[in-house]
Amino acid sequence: MKIGVPKEIKTHEYRVGLTPAGARELVHHGHQVIVQHDAGAGLGFGDDAYQEAGAGIAASAPEVFAAAQMIVKVKEPQPSEIALLRPGQILFTYLHLAADAEQTHGLMRAGATCIAYETVTDRFGTLPLLSPMSEVAGRMAVQVGAHCLEREQGGAGILLGGVPGVPPAKVVVLGGGVAGTNAARMAVGLEASVTIIDKSLPRLKELDLQFGPRATTLFATTASIEQMVLAADMVIGAVLVPGAAAPKLVTRDMVRRMRPGSVLVDIAIDQGGCFETSRPTTHAQPTYVEEGVVHYCVTNMPGAVARTSTFALTNATLPFVLALAGKGWRQAMLDDPHLAEGLNVHEGEVTHAAVARALGLRCVLAHEVLGRGA
16 A cells, blocks of 8 residues: 655644654555655754655645545644545544544545544554554643743743642643643652542542642542632643543633633643643743633644654554555455444544534444445
8 A cells, every 4th residue: 555644744843644654564564655845853863764664755735635545743733734635545643532623524525435543442442543643742741831831931930849848739630531640740750739630530549649749630520620729820631532522620710710820731722722721832932821820722632742742652553554445445444343433434424423413414433434435
């Protein structure tokens, strides 16, 4: 199969869909890889590294899309990229469609087979292709949040870990999944006062065993969220409903009543955000102040640490890319129903129930699509 790797064009997005090592593995298995010129330049991979791996170099995105049977990316396709997709082509990338009706309709019009990293599952019920970037985003959230707490950034001028005689910052993490756990781990390491809120008692028990007295766990209710948010210096939104829009756990009224100079970091912004005052930002302008509170809502947080993120992502996605390239999307999904959970749009139809519900669209489930070819 011919696999195309275009250069990412989202603002300050430096990741790339495949490392040279990933390209070499695909070539080793008999596939052809076409990489756009300078696609890996943002993380130190020159065209020569891909050529040494056996990949070809194309001068432009249109050339990559025209030549490839499958496109492997990182972020959701931008309008100019959607225009290059065609029926019968496979798109394998993060999509986050539940909060993006425009992209969804664009992919439906394109007629391509669109597989989303973030909804592929595994036998444990987890999300193996979302997990690496959730780890990165969770760890970054504390790093960027601490910076936002500095006075010149609009924050209250609070050092996360405090100093002897001065209390540390109060950090509240909404969601105890992969992103939330990694955020809590970093905040605990910086000696902040950390509270993790989740609606799963089994997960809270696991977190209690993991962190012990270094973090407090709370069951999620409207009252507990409100109480902790109003007392917090930093709130990290890390809630996830796979494939669906994120629930709005923090209302505008709560944000208005927070201490001026507090910080909100919304990791869930790709799925619409979990703060009512959230709106997408970019690395070029990552923050804004609303109701006196600093908001950090960058939709591609891991892009700032592109080298780490790309290695982590390729490690997770490469086995699936090999399966799709080696068997074709239909047989690969018949062999692996967990990969079939990643099918979001196919030949103009939405094929993931959570996406369809969020956007009010008709859904044809993946198993129905696969059954058509039986």
